[in-house]
Amino acid sequence: MYTPAVIINYEIMMRNLKEIQDLCNERGVKLRPHFKAHKTPYFADIQRQLGAIGFTTAKLAEAELLVNEGFRDILIAYPIVTLENVKRLKEISKKTKVSTIIDSLEGARVLSQGFGNQSLDVLIKIDTGLNRCGIKPNSNEVLNFVKDILKLKNLKIKGLLTHGGHSYKGKNIEEIKEIAEAEGKTLLELKEFLESKGIIIDEISVGSTPTLRYLLEIPKITEVRPGNYIFNDYTQVSLNTTTIENCALTVRSTVISRGIGKFIIDAGSKTLGLDKGTHGSEIIKGFGKILEYPDAEITALSEEHGIVKSSILPEIGEKITIIPNHSCVVMNLAPFVYLEKEGKFLLLENKGRGLNY
Amino acid sequence: MYTPAVIINYEIMMRNLKEIQDLCNERGVKLRPHFKAHKTPYFADIQRQLGAIGFTTAKLAEAELLVNEGFRDILIAYPIVTLENVKRLKEISKKTKVSTIIDSLEGARVLSQGFGNQSLDVLIKIDTGLNRCGIKPNSNEVLNFVKDILKLKNLKIKGLLTHGGHSYKGKNIEEIKEIAEAEGKTLLELKEFLESKGIIIDEISVGSTPTLRYLLEIPKITEVRPGNYIFNDYTQVSLNTTTIENCALTVRSTVISRGIGKFIIDAGSKTLGLDKGTHGSEIIKGFGKILEYPDAEITALSEEHGIVKSSILPEIGEKITIIPNHSCVVMNLAPFVYLEKEGKFLLLENKGRGLNY
Known part of the structure; x- marks a missing residue:
């Protein structure tokens, strides 16, 4: 094994996956994991076998891979707004059930036009506070938007969807819990309002790994879409949503040089990424946690070097283990990973x- | 072409490559480009045809690719400190001339042991201020280190090497010029000192794209190793070492959503990277420059979304062009690029x- 190397601990990963699947089963909530967290059909297959009802992706290329690998029921939780991309979605729909989200009339019109005589399931994306994509949860605004969508005969409104990604900026578990409750409550109030106007909302799809456990306590949530829960990472540990023992993904790295009060490792930004949190939040000091040197701090990353400040210096050639800040970006950077089983x-x-x- | 897409403008790239090759030829300095900037044999081949005498890499895997693709004379400018990696280097040495750097006696001993009866060219890595790897440029310390290396009979000291990467933290051209001059002067003084002790130093190898032009004005520099100069990026523009017109790499992205005073694009951190400079420096505001909306700022990146603050809002579906902050990391993230020719x-x-x- 050459370093830097990404290692997935099978036992921890399975424990993480089973715990969330069991929780979903208990609550009668569908689990539709986000593929972006691992991007690897091998892991998707395990999730499917454990009971995932389908997959979430951000990009169409991820959905194309999943479908070509034989996976079914894909939600592309990303605005598809150009005709060339609608064609790709239509191509995917020949092989499996697909759905997507809408948050603009312009986008919806392109979808409707591209699908022609064919119908398409869509979820209305609601912005419950991340302040990225989505319609603001103002009842009348949402109602007017939905009415406009209903005029586009081939788009079938399947439900409401949100991603409480602002939970990654939560200062403590109480704040994260509040964000989860608001996430659920907002969608359920909108559902009630729309149904009072005769518009049936079947699906209430929510999800982010930090808010997941609290969302599952809210009745009438029908679907969750966590991604990161498969591996966890130092962001989740810093948010107190999990502990080091539940981090399934580590980066093995070699000490290549030493100086006064510092050592240099062979994992840089091209391996660990520069994330200090998620969605642009910067909640973490340093660029990953070194298990063997818990008091050390990875203070800077060049592309292929990590600079570590530490009072204790390891030997040159020594191997260390890093819990990265954001496991999703580490997976996206790694050409392959080692499954430790x-x-x-x-x-x-x-x-x-x-x-x- | 689906977005986000990385586009290389052939004409600008060729102009960048030729300009630096011509400058090197004029000065009689060898150009050994750093492969990490593009990682693509197609571009390496152009550099070779224009006159590059060989290539620099950080990691052995890059060198293995180059050698398998038929490239020759590779400098792995990275400490190789484990026996498993020395074996890989030895394997490469069967196919081509190789050299590497040393900055610790521990590392040098592993190299020497692994190479056995075979000799290996090494350069002494000097830390001229980046404060990463390298021996501090104290004359007697360097002399003692060199004497220890000479005892390892199979390591042949080819020269001195440094990377003035701290120039990426330069506040203006004057500071960058000073860093370049110090970079050259430090190595040349060490060379003179070592030669006064009877130790011949043939190679003086320096290089970083910001300091390049100033280094080439210093006599007795024998080799430069720039990487980024092939494409440039918004970091170079911000350092005033080049202008937008010389940026050969752009990211084409689509506007997918809009809000009050903001729009969302389909290029996130998995496309643009989170760099706000190089080597951990944060000299730039925002995560890339949008050519069509010069007053807009990419204020945050999720994995697959860019959040842009702007008083002027483009249409949903509109295509925009981004000069990324750090083209080397964009290349490392892209499965393929479009060459615009x-x-x-x-x-x-x-x-x-x-x-x-």
């Missing part, structure tokens, strides 16, 4: 990395 | 992305 290392190609179009 | 777009696979081990 029963003391053996299995090399897994990372088929979906870079499929960001 | 005489009005046509040629798809080029990016063979070396992810080869960071």
